Amino acid sequence: MPRWLLLQDPPLAGEDNMARDRAVYSHFSELNCDGVLRFFLWERPTLSLGRFQNDPDLEKRCAELTLPVVRR
Numbered sequence: 001m002p003r004w005l006l007l008q009d010p011p012l013a014g015e016d017n018m019a020r021d022r023a024v025y026s027h028f029s030e031l032n033c034d035g036v037l038r039f040f041l042w043e044r045p046t047l048s049l050g051r052f053q054n055d056p057d058l059e060k061r062c063a064e065l066t067l068p069v070v071r072r
Helices: 014-026 056-064
Strands: 004-012 035-042 047-049 069-071
Touching (some): 047 056, 056 069
Parallel strands (some): 004 035
């Protein structure tokens, strides 16, 4: 039977959420499980862009609105 790790985090800043994702990814082989299901919340509204998403106009608008932007 597959073993899954369930992570339920409190609301965090965008950078902290992405840092936790990187940590889980980097240490997955040490977790002794078949998969990870992570639930997380944003401390405040945050634009999360994928690695290859690029929209300078959108990022500029977010800066004007003081809306944080993070990369996955």
